[in-house]
Amino acid sequence: MSSPAAIPVGTETSGPVLGDFGGGAFGIYVHVPFCATRCGYCDFNTYTAGELGTSASPQSWLDALRGELATAAAQFAALPTTTPEVATIFVGGGTPSLLGGDGLASVLDAVRVNFTLAADAEVTTESNPESTSPEFFERIRAAGFTRVSLGMQSAAAHVLKVLDRTHTPGRAVAAAQEARAAGFDHVNLDLIYGTPGERDSDLDASLDAVLAAGVDHVSAYSLIVEDGTALARRVRRGELPAPDDDVLAVRYERIDARLTAAGLTWYEVSNWAASEAAACRHNLGYWDGGDWLGAGPGAHSHVGGVRWWNIKHPARYADRVADGGLPAAGWETLTSDERYTERVMLAVRLRTGLPLADLDPTSAAAADRVIADGLATRSGDRLVLTDRGRLLADGVVRQLLVP
Incomplete structure (x- = not known):
């Protein structure tokens, strides 16, 4: 790590001092905090319209995001080395697709105004299948997005019900096919396995659907019962059994065998890709210890061994940005x-x-x-x-x- 430059993150004089860029790939993560409904297993920093009321909106969030990106770019410009080109962008959430195609195009424009994108930049957005359409995919592809990650979770209706997912079982496959038709070479489907009540046949049906969709990337995560979630309360009350570790292991082996036989190879414990080009470069940047700016409420950043994390609530986040500094809630310099x-x-x-x-x-x-x-x-x-x-x-x- 180079000698740090005196660039405080935030408005307080006690803010962190940024180290210089580490020399690896530089990515930008944008956090969209909005969801139509709250899934029972989710503990992410997300909010429904009812939870936010009039305190924040997609427009106020986008205005604040533009401000944060501009401030970050200015502070990075004062570091000893030139800010690297942006190799990857990942728009996550929450439900980014709730912004619509035009909204996501505006997010990408906000990044381009303040940072230089590499010619081969990977630009990903997460999407809920129910808030997508052929027109949505065509719009974001034209805007410059190169990769789509769709939350499928399961093809079994009763499993989706336990997870409080709102999309219909077949919609994720249809959305993946629409994305491919719109020109996306790289499409990911997310699975969750080990949900209470899930049977081997349910998992097999989910894998059948994933493979029928023709995607080139699959992520599969074992269900984790996070404290404070609706699912955790149901488990605590005895309404649902906790996931069984032995069952999770068998399910993982089942997933790996099916995906491997279909030509998707694991490159990270929970991720499989059809080729090296299909692997998610943004996530590889995290796993390889790269630098990234996390923009949006609750997002985490890492530059040169310094990590900071943003204020979580969208309204308070926007207020801090309006004060002229990066909206850091806390920070640490890694030993x-x-x-x-x-x-x-x-x-x-x-x-x-x-x-x-x-x-x-x-x-x-x-x-x-x-x-x-x-x-x-x-x-x-x-x-x-x-x-x-x-x-x-x-x-x-x-x-x-x-x-």
Whole structure:
């Protein structure tokens, strides 16, 4: 990390001091905090119209976003090195598709006004299948988006009901096909497995639907019951059973086998792609320890070993931006030990693996034990998880980091 420049994030003199860019890929994440309804399992920083009332709107959010991007660009310009071209943009949420095609085009325009995009920039938006249409996909493709990620979760109606998802089971596949027809080469479908009441046949039906959609990327996540969610309250009251770890492991193996047989290869524990080009470069930037600006309420940023996170509520976020500073709620400068921990924790999840040369002596000895236990293998000069190791990835990380 270069010597930090005295660039405080936010309006307070006690704000963090940004380090220089780290030299890796630079991405921008934009957080859209709006949802039509709240899913029972979700603990993201999202709000329905009823929850916000008149305190914030998509327009006030977009105005504040423009202000944050302009302020960030000005502060980055004062760092010792030139701000890198933006390699990736990811618009997430929340439900970005609620902004409509024109709204998402305005978001991308706001980034372009303040930053230089690489010629081959990957530009992704998440979308709820129910708030998309052929015209929506055509509009955002024309605006410059290159990748779409659709929340499918399951093809089983009763599973979607437990998750409080509002889309109909077949809509995600139809939306994926509409996106492809609009010219998107890269389309992702998200799955959640292990929902209470999900049967093997339900998962198989979901995988059948994913493969029929012809997408080139699939993300599959085990259901996590987050504290404070409606789902957690139902589990606590005994209305639903908690996800079973053994069932989750079997489901993961089932997913991996089906996707692998169809030509999609895992490149991160929860992600499969049909080719190297189909992998999500934005997320790879996180996993490879790159730099990124997180814009929008509650978004997190990382530049040169300094991390900060924005005020969560859209109205208070907009007020802070109006005051002239970045809307940071808090910040930290990562120590060398913290950066090492994150490097191990993230790299070990990748198919490319963790460079053995990056390990300190204690972790290197632990790596030998992990290999002996059949959880990883040496692939050249890297430690790569085995199939069994992927099921126990968190445990592998603990072994590598805890003496």
